[in-house]
Structures are given as C-alpha cells and as structure tokens.
Amino acid sequence: MTDLSMTDDDDLTAAELALGLAADPAAMARRAADPAFADRVTWWEDRFAGLTAPLGNEPSGELWQRIAARLPVNDNTGGLLRWKVISGGLAAVSAIALFMLAQRPQIELPPQPGAPAIASLSGEKGSALAISYDSSARRLTIAPVLLDPGKGDAELWVIPVGSKDAISLGVIDAHKPSSHQLNPAQARLVATGATFAISLEPTGGSPTGHTTGPIVASGKLVEI
Amino acid sequence: MSIESSQSPVSIERAALSAALVRVAKQDRAALQEVYRRTSRKLFGICLRIFGERADAEDAMQEVYLTIWHRAGSFDPARGNPITWLATLTRNRAIDILRASGRRPTAPIELADNIADDTPDAEAVLIGLGDDARIGTCIETLAKSDATMIRTAFFEGTTYADLATRIALPLGTVKSRIRRALLKLRECLA
Structure with missing residues (x-):
C-alpha cells in the first residue's frame, strides 16, 4: 500500500x-x-x-492428447457462411449434377495407393468429429468426438474441391464410431482438399436435399 | 531471452510461461503443450476444487485449454502475471461450465473444518508458485470459517448474497466478517 x-x-x-x-x-x-x-x-x-496451489492430484496422462485432438487444425471456418447462403441456390444445380453422376456407367476407379486421408471437423465448440477415408476401399470411418444433434440427426455433407455446394453423404451416428461404404459416385466427390461439414437436421436427415439446419462443424480432408 | 542468474525460479517460470502464451497467440501448438506441461497440475487443482469429480474436472480442463488457445492473444505479457491470468481464466471457465450444467453449487456451506487443506507443499513452491502461495499460509491465520468463506467465494464465484444464503447468516454479518478477514489477510501478505 x-x-x-x-x-x-x-x-x-x-x-x-x-x-x-x-x-x-x-x-x-x-x-x-x-x-x-x-x-x-x-x-x-x-x-x-x-x-x-495444486491439490497433489494430476490429470490423467492422456488428457493432453484429448486437448490436442480438439485444437483446430484446418482452415475450416472461413467461407462457411457464404457457402451456406449459396448452397440453397445451387442445390437444384447440384441435384442435376448428382443425378447425372448417378446415371453414368459405374466405372470403378483403380484403387489409389497411399495412406488414408483424414479430416478433423470442428466448430464453435471445438472438435466435433474425426473422419478417415480409405480411397482404395471407398470407406469412410467416422469417429464422433463431441456432437449433439439434439432431437434430430447429424448429417454429413461433402463440398468437393472447386465446388461451393454441399452434397449429402447421409445421416451419421453422432454417438459412436461408424463406417460407411461410399458408392462410386460419392467417392468421386471425396478427395484430398474436399471439405466435410455436419449439419443438424430433422430426424432422418434433410428433407430437401440441402442443409436446412445449422452447420455445426466442418473440416478439410488432408493426406497424412 | 537471457536469464540473469539473480532471477528467482518464480520469475524465470513466469517469463517462460509468458513467452509460451505469446507463442500460443500465434497458434503454436507446441507452445500450448508447453503451457499445459507447466500448468496442468495447478489448473487441474482449480477444476477439481470446483467440480469435485475427476472426470468432470478433466472435461473442464479440455475447455480451459481450448479457451487458452483462443484467448492467448488477450494476455499482455508486459502487464499481467501469466499465472494469475491462467488461474482467473480457468476459474471463470469452470464456474461457467458448472452453471451451464445446472449444477451450480447451492449446498449449504458448513463452516467447519471439512475442506481439504490447501497449504502449499514444497513442490508447489518449486514449480514456480512461490510468493503467490504465501496466501496459503496467510489464510491459515484466519478463523477457519472466514478462510472457508473466502475460499468458497474464490472457487465457486459466490457473491455475498449467495454466501449468506448458504451459510444461513444475515448478509450484513457475512459482509463485515469477510471484510475484516480481508484486512487481516492483507496485513499478513504485506
């Protein structure tokens, strides 16, 4: 004093x-x-x-890993709103594009060698889920971290490289890890650099084919 | 950064922590890990104190370090003590989480000696809490019930009115007791 x-x-x-x-x-x-x-x-x-002063207790050894897993690693927030606004207008276009893709002869792409790609999807509340993608098997593995769809469902979308439009990959399990086999048309959309997003939709998924609820997490697919 | 040999371990620790926070503000993940390494025991102590359960305290710790990650830019190394900044952030975040979960503590406070002793141990001093930890000694010089009220206010973010309700004493009594205790505390800390 x-x-x-x-x-x-x-x-x-x-x-x-x-x-x-x-x-x-x-x-x-x-x-x-x-x-x-x-x-x-x-x-x-x-x-x-x-x-x-410490009480003499230490947090568990793996706590740091849990924190590190939730740090944003992707440039995944910029442009999201813009994308959301545009996505409505482009939905019709994408529906046609998707229809055309679906109508193409289903030519299997040769399996691409290399390590699986991963995406960490995060939103305002931190990391929401992690996705790994094995392109040779066209298999997505989805591990929710913190995802609360409330009374509805969480729906996974992909925004392909160079596109601003989101295409649904379907409703996912928000509570436990799941594995999804993509069809060849979907697999063409999912490549390194594509963005995944999760929106909260009514039970059963978006009724309109484009996002109707808030986007709660997004992240880019990167090679590891 | 050159560190003079005359600097105490406490000020070296603070300088290192400040430098790490500055790097965290630039989104340096390794720097956040360093902050974690240097502070996780202490900040876990705060969370554990507020939640009582390890699992809840660890969940809160995740939110705390993510908040540090996002807000490190608002720490001013020229003005602030990093330990105070981190402890305040942790306490506020943990109390927010507790309230958001609807588990805001409203249980009566028993003004008996039923709260774990916070007397700083040698290790706390070693890891750089030295002069701050003096309050641990000083608070022991207060009447146990006054020390409990001050600790409760600090760890649970309780206002005078909350304290009065939980202790079942008139607001004026609680207020004058705490103010007297704070003056005594200041004397001891001076």
Missing part, C-alpha cells in the same frame, strides 16, 4: 472485485478508469491466484 489515495474501504472494494463477491458495476467502471485502483485489484488477483 504505497498509494495514499487508497483508503481501506477502496482496497476492500478492490479485493471484493478480485474475488467476485460483489458484482458492483461502479467498482468495475472504476477499475477501468482509475489506475491506482486497478493496480490494487490486480494485486489481490495475484494473491488469490495463489490459492490455486
């Missing part, structure tokens, strides 16, 4: 603010306006932080 302008009462107000004992708007405003008072709040905060 070197600042003579601070009375005991001022200092107690600073301590109360640091502890959160009184949600006092006047004190909060004073902290912003009065450096001497702000210093006292900080002083008390620094002291109270010392109350948090």
Whole structure:
C-alpha cells in the first residue's frame, strides 16, 4: 500500500472485485478508469491466484492428447457462411449434377495407393468429429468426438474441391464410431482438399436435399 | 531471452510461461503443450476444487485449454502475471461450465473444518508458485470459517448474497466478517 489515495474501504472494494463477491458495476467502471485502483485489484488477483496451489492430484496422462485432438487444425471456418447462403441456390444445380453422376456407367476407379486421408471437423465448440477415408476401399470411418444433434440427426455433407455446394453423404451416428461404404459416385466427390461439414437436421436427415439446419462443424480432408 | 542468474525460479517460470502464451497467440501448438506441461497440475487443482469429480474436472480442463488457445492473444505479457491470468481464466471457465450444467453449487456451506487443506507443499513452491502461495499460509491465520468463506467465494464465484444464503447468516454479518478477514489477510501478505 504505497498509494495514499487508497483508503481501506477502496482496497476492500478492490479485493471484493478480485474475488467476485460483489458484482458492483461502479467498482468495475472504476477499475477501468482509475489506475491506482486497478493496480490494487490486480494485486489481490495475484494473491488469490495463489490459492490455486495444486491439490497433489494430476490429470490423467492422456488428457493432453484429448486437448490436442480438439485444437483446430484446418482452415475450416472461413467461407462457411457464404457457402451456406449459396448452397440453397445451387442445390437444384447440384441435384442435376448428382443425378447425372448417378446415371453414368459405374466405372470403378483403380484403387489409389497411399495412406488414408483424414479430416478433423470442428466448430464453435471445438472438435466435433474425426473422419478417415480409405480411397482404395471407398470407406469412410467416422469417429464422433463431441456432437449433439439434439432431437434430430447429424448429417454429413461433402463440398468437393472447386465446388461451393454441399452434397449429402447421409445421416451419421453422432454417438459412436461408424463406417460407411461410399458408392462410386460419392467417392468421386471425396478427395484430398474436399471439405466435410455436419449439419443438424430433422430426424432422418434433410428433407430437401440441402442443409436446412445449422452447420455445426466442418473440416478439410488432408493426406497424412 | 537471457536469464540473469539473480532471477528467482518464480520469475524465470513466469517469463517462460509468458513467452509460451505469446507463442500460443500465434497458434503454436507446441507452445500450448508447453503451457499445459507447466500448468496442468495447478489448473487441474482449480477444476477439481470446483467440480469435485475427476472426470468432470478433466472435461473442464479440455475447455480451459481450448479457451487458452483462443484467448492467448488477450494476455499482455508486459502487464499481467501469466499465472494469475491462467488461474482467473480457468476459474471463470469452470464456474461457467458448472452453471451451464445446472449444477451450480447451492449446498449449504458448513463452516467447519471439512475442506481439504490447501497449504502449499514444497513442490508447489518449486514449480514456480512461490510468493503467490504465501496466501496459503496467510489464510491459515484466519478463523477457519472466514478462510472457508473466502475460499468458497474464490472457487465457486459466490457473491455475498449467495454466501449468506448458504451459510444461513444475515448478509450484513457475512459482509463485515469477510471484510475484516480481508484486512487481516492483507496485513499478513504485506
């Protein structure tokens, strides 16, 4: 206490603010306006932080891995809204495109050598699920991390490279890992650089063929 | 960064933590891992204190470190103590999660000695909590019930009004007791 302008009462107000004992708007405003008072709040905060000495318990060894798995790794948030707006207008176009794809003779692509590709889909609440894709087997493996479809279903979409439109890959299990065999038409859409997205849809999936609910997670497919 | 030999382990720890937070702000994953390595025991202590259950505390820890990842840019190494910044963030985040889950603690607070002792151990001092941990000693000089009220306010984000309800004492009594205890605490810490 070197600042003579601070009375005991001022200092107690600073301590109360640091502890959160009184949600006092006047004190909060004073902290912003009065450096001497702000210093006292900080002083008390620094002291109270010392109350948090370890209790002698350590978190489990794998906790860091769980945190690391939830860090955003992809450039997966930019453009999402724009894509969402456009997707409605392009839905008709994509339906035709999909129809045409489906009508093509189903030529099996030769299995592509190489490691499976993966995507980590995350949203505002962090990592939602991880996807790995084995292109030679056309097999998607989906591992939900934190995905709550509420009363409806989570639907998986792919936005192919160079496209802005989302094509449904179907409803997925939001609670446990699942494996999906893509048909050849779907497999053509899924390549490194494609973006996966999850939307929340009514039970059974989007009734319209394009996303109707919020996009809760997205991420790019990358080679590992 | 050159570290002078006169610096205490505490200030070296703080400088290292500040530097790591600055790198986290630039989305450096290895830096976040370093922050985790240096702080997980302490921050886990806060979460455990607030949730009581390991599993809940570990879930909260995930949210805490993701919040650190997103907000490291708001830490100002020139002004703030990184340990305070992290402890405050952890406490606020954990209390938010607890409230969002509808499990806001409302249980009566027994003003007896039924709360785990937080007296800092030698290891806490070694890992860089030295002078901060002095409050652990000072708070022991208060009446047990006053220490319990201050700890409860800190760890559970309780206001005077919440405390009064849970302790079943008049608001004015709680307020004057805590204010007296805070003055005593300040004397000990000075």
